[in-house]
Amino acid sequence: MPALVLLGAQWGDEGKGKATDLLGGSVDYVVRYQGGNNAGHTVVVGDQKYALHLLPSGILSPGCTPVIGNGVVVDPSVLLSELSGLNERGVDTSKLLLSGNAHIITPYNVTVDKVTERFLGKRKIGTTGRGIGPTYADKINRVGIRVQDLYDESILTQKVEAALDVKNQILTKLYNRRAIAVEQVVEELLAYADKLAPYVSDTVLVLNQALEEDKVVLFEGGQGTLLDIDHGTYPFVTSSNPTAGGACTGAGVGPTKISRVIGILKAYTTRVGAGPFPTELFDEDGEALRRIGGERGVTTGRDRRCGWFDAVIARYATRVNGLTDFFLTKLDVLTGWEQIPVCVAYEIDGKRVEELPYSQTDFHHAKPVYEMLPGWNEDISKAKTFGDLPKNAQAYVKALEEMSGAPISAIGVGPGRDETIEINSFI
Template sequence: MPALVLLGAQWGDEGKGKATDLLGGSVDYVVRYQGGNNAGHTVVVGDQKYALHLLPSGILSPGCTPVIGNGVVVDPSVLFSELNGLNDRGVDTSKLLISGNAHIITPYNVTVDKVTERFLGKRKIGTTGRGIGPTYADKINRVGIRIQDLYDESILTQKVEAALDGKNQLLTKVFNRRAIEVGQVVEELLSYADRLKPYVADTVLVLNQALEQDKVVLFEGGQGTLLDIDHGTYPFVTSSNPTAGGACTGAGVGPTKISRVIGILKAYTTRVGSGPFPTELFDEDGDALRRIGGERGVTTGRDRRCGWFDAVIARYATRVNGLTDFFLTKLDVLTGWEQIPVCVAYEIDGRRVEELPYSQTDFHHAKPVYEYLPGWSEDITKAKSFSDLPKNAQDYVKALEEMSGAPISAIGVGPGRDETIEINSFL
């Protein structure tokens, strides 16, 4: 049975929650392997809409065990709030497992994130201000706080002291803020221990044993390929690896266990935050995509920047992730356009470039080269098979598939759980 990785193939917000939910009834474990509550998934079940930020989408699927892996950074207060919200709506959250090696987003991480971003001014990255980056920085600097530390007060206190030694110097002498007291932080963190304890597990062992028993495990990435800390549009990226390799390190599963890597592609392109975006629209078309697509960040509440489909980015995502399939989402949003532009290459200093530029400078100066595909006006939200789509919609999907370098195995034609066309099974 397969181990699958499902990830965003653009700048995030591609509709990964819908894709994960589609598979959720067929898999035994759904694993978040990186990021924190800076990610956001919207899942529509019947007439109910669920906005998930930290929890794996599989938490909505009965019989599926949701897992927060060691590569995730966890804000306990956000986690409890999300669990409470689901419990209040009758969702069983008791099967959740959390790696004891996952790092905790502390109050001082959030403070440092906000004051640093404010200090950068026009050079700001566009972070969510939720402490994600500083927590990963602490992890790399070996002064991070892990969930398992909550169960040894002496170790926890020593680690908080070590982390605040430098941070308080920064806060007081550079940012003119008050120093943060060690005792207050320790007290707050310890207050989370009892409620977290039933969920804490050796998830590396659990997941590897599950795969040895032929269970189906789905690894769910947050954000998207172009936000990867190594392979994204640096420095306008997240602080972790949403690409396929991150599933191995963020969950403790070897690459030989992964049998399929599915990229989620929106039928157009969006991004949140700062950074280059070659196909971005500043006209009525951009406003229409934003309005019809409901393009507002699930976690941030910020309007998403909108543009036409970028095949250069899709090809890049195929390459760096080793994608085997695509799930194309929000095709229905494009209904009504007479012609639909698709970016097939870039023009950089008079040169045509068909692959993502290696140089940050070149990418900042990239201008889209468009091909124009005929649109359609028919309502496609009731389509149940590929043949139900209008011919121009079929041709659009086929063109994107050819340009992107991997087969499209499913198509989202509406927000609902059942508004999906499956061309090839993922399992």
């Protein structure tokens, strides 16, 4: 089983960082294959908490090589700052590999992102304002700047000129902002070249050679399935493909190499930003989930919207990703509820619907149909085996497994690296 994909099965923030870190000691490479510093992973090692944004979680595992693939968009200042912060804490970051084909988030991408969101007002998407979407748009429009361009000043200048020809027109005439000087952008980007050079690599070649040598490679997605640009709750989505197929294009590895696809599920549901959310709670239960679960975005700092577990989107994630396993996180957060509602279907225009509606209109009008499951009061944070869990907690896990369509192979019972029940080995 040389290649595994690990991804979010909801709207992101499911605990992928912990899951990746748990596997990090058993894999040779951990690869981020899409997204940018709009994604955040929190990893707790002992009494140390690490907040990672661009870097793969495997960077905290000494024997693992962390890789930023070609499908990621990279803000050089954020990457270098993150590396510096880890170095100061004694983490060795020297093994990091950065794809020369990854696209760079330029200063003008960040500017365009922020002014566009402000201009949209009530119609805003809820982006993080970090330039992710505009950078992916430049990539598709073939005016993007890639990491490798930092090492050819002539090509870099030509590409920045081409991008700013249009963007300066938009900034000055539509948004009443000052034009951005080509020379200023080129100078700023060139300043990163020497600092990034030790990491830049042909990651497609490296990863495929590793797989040919039977090395274990873990592909780590940012965000989650329901934020996928093609398969998520469009237009309230990210600008890339966090789903399993994105690992192939975002890392340059063929689908026949992937042997296991692991979906990360919270024992309840959260999302950040605008968009439909059928099980969202606006009452004391929602506030309790937010408080107990520490539901604040790692990257954005925004409070997450909270709701009960949604089995409809879990089934959808299983199908669209071809999930082979689930890692259920934050089961401990549900301790203390007498009964726990689980959304098993939707009601749309008076009809019961058990699969995710493809229509945006229908999904916006979907009302959750709940089944009540008995809760538990026992502290489960010290549980080491499935049998250590209270009977009602075991029943809750089994019910979610049956509703979601794939086996639950691990359960998070606390934030720490060692607070995990492993039912079936992923590797």
